[in-house]
Amino acid sequence: MQYNFDKVIDRFHTASVKWDEQEKLFGQKDLLPLWVADMDFQLPAPVLEAMRARVDHGIFGYTERPESYYEAVIGWMQRRHGWQIQKEWICYCPGVVPALSYLVQSFTKPGEKVMIQPPVYPPFSGVVTANGREVVENPLKYEDGRLTMDFDDMRSKMDPDVKLFILCNPHNPGGRVWTREELTELGNICMENNVMVISDEIHGDLVLKGHTHIPFASISEEFAQHSIVCTAPSKTFNMAGLQTSNIIIANEEWRNAFQHTLNILSLRLTNTFGVVATESAYRYGDEWLDQLLEYLQGNLAFLTSFIESRIPKIKVVQPEATYLVWLDCRELGMDEKSLQRFLLTQAKVAVNQGYTFGQGGEQFIRLNIACPRSILEEGLKRIEQAVNSLQSVAN
Numbered sequence: 001m002q003y004n005f006d007k008v009i010d011r012f013h014t015a016s017v018k019w020d021e022q023e024k025l026f027g028q029k030d031l032l033p034l035w036v037a038d039m040d041f042q043l044p045a046p047v048l049e050a051m052r053a054r055v056d057h058g059i060f061g062y063t064e065r066p067e068s069y070y071e072a073v074i075g076w077m078q079r080r081h082g083w084q085i086q087k088e089w090i091c092y093c094p095g096v097v098p099a100l101s102y103l104v105q106s107f108t109k110p111g112e113k114v115m116i117q118p119p120v121y122p123p124f125s126g127v128v129t130a131n132g133r134e135v136v137e138n139p140l141k142y143e144d145g146r147l148t149m150d151f152d153d154m155r156s157k158m159d160p161d162v163k164l165f166i167l168c169n170p171h172n173p174g175g176r177v178w179t180r181e182e183l184t185e186l187g188n189i190c191m192e193n194n195v196m197v198i199s200d201e202i203h204g205d206l207v208l209k210g211h212t213h214i215p216f217a218s219i220s221e222e223f224a225q226h227s228i229v230c231t232a233p234s235k236t237f238n239m240a241g242l243q244t245s246n247i248i249i250a251n252e253e254w255r256n257a258f259q260h261t262l263n264i265l266s267l268r269l270t271n272t273f274g275v276v277a278t279e280s281a282y283r284y285g286d287e288w289l290d291q292l293l294e295y296l297q298g299n300l301a302f303l304t305s306f307i308e309s310r311i312p313k314i315k316v317v318q319p320e321a322t323y324l325v326w327l328d329c330r331e332l333g334m335d336e337k338s339l340q341r342f343l344l345t346q347a348k349v350a351v352n353q354g355y356t357f358g359q360g361g362e363q364f365i366r367l368n369i370a371c372p373r374s375i376l377e378e379g380l381k382r383i384e385q386a387v388n389s390l391q392s393v394a395n
């Protein structure tokens with residue numbers, strides 16, 4: 001069937017963080033939300049049908065994950081990523097961010113260190129510091145409009161207190177799909193230093209044309225035994241509210257340790273709708289996802305040509321994956337707080353401010369293009385007008 005991603009769906013009054021919470025969060029009315037990472041699109045039809053059928057049953061008691069759930073997850077990883085996983089490796093968790101926090105608790109002691117690569121998804125540092133552990137930064141390099149890893153810096157910052165490396169694969173906010181060579185070098189450095197790699201692959205299904213996502217643990221048996229891969233259907237199929245993720249752990253000892261932490265928290269059972277939606281999305285969601293990726297590719301092309309021709313002071317960092325676009329706003333000549341105020345009060349758009357992603361994010365913004373093209377166009381026109389009025393004041 002043909003999906004219509006141009007359809008605008010009113011999301012107000014659905015307790016949506018993206019739409020309903022923004023006035024409270026940003027203190028500003030009439031904002032167009034192009035921020036937090038969820039999409040303004042409905043789920044694939046077979047998923048909605050499966051959920052409706054479950055609603056019609058009318059009883060939502062304690063829910064297990066049936067055998068068919070695991071088969072669907074295994075089938076998806078095999079089909080989409082050529083990655084053969086086993087049922088026992090799959091640990092359920094309500095979300096990837098909670099999983100990251102439980103992993104920090106399971107594998108480090110207070111005061112020990114976790115390495116991350118800013119600018120990166122803010123909860124990476126958040127879960128480390130909230131648990132009383134120390135963040136070690138291995139900043140990405142930004143050269144010629146592209147983010148790359150700095151392996152010399154990574155090596156120089158390894159010490160016996162560094163226990164974990166949290167990798168964002170693909171990368172949010174930069175949209176990089178890390179290559180096999182990059183992942184291999186990173187993995188080798190971590191293994192030489194006895195550092196466990198936690199690879200957050202929540203964006204791994206959202207890969208744009210010409211790029212291939214490589215699950216870190218699929219690189220070799222050795223990498224599988226030295227890593228934990230965090231996956232979820234939530235970004236891919238727009239179901240963050242259903243709170244379901246699958247943490248893939250091939251190493252039995254590590255799996256038991258993580259499971260022990262989940263047991264302490266009594267996190268054994270599952271959200272009823274999370275199970276139904278995940279299973280049906282992983283079984284029947286390919287067609288929808290392929291069409292979504294085409295649409296996102298179109299939105300990216302639209303945004304790129306709009307910005308290049310009409311707001312040339314802003315530079316687009318071309319993403320290779322995700323529906324998040326990292327925009328270099330340094331030529332606007334504002335510090336990060338002025339840029340934030342300007343976008344909220346003059347352009348009236350809500351975006352994610354680059355500085356919140358840590359070092360290297362200052363004067364950048366992250367814009368979410370997973371919306372009907374008409375909404376994206378409206379957001380870009382608002383930014384264009386605000387930038388133009390800035391220039392006419394300067395003249």
Ligand SMILES: Cc1ncc(COP(=O)(O)O)c(C=O)c1O
Nearest residue numbers: 037095096097098121172200202
């Ligand atoms: C890299 C990354 N990890 C995790 C999450 C959120 O995961 P969850 O909603 O499962 O906690 C996001 C959401 O944007 C993300 O970008």
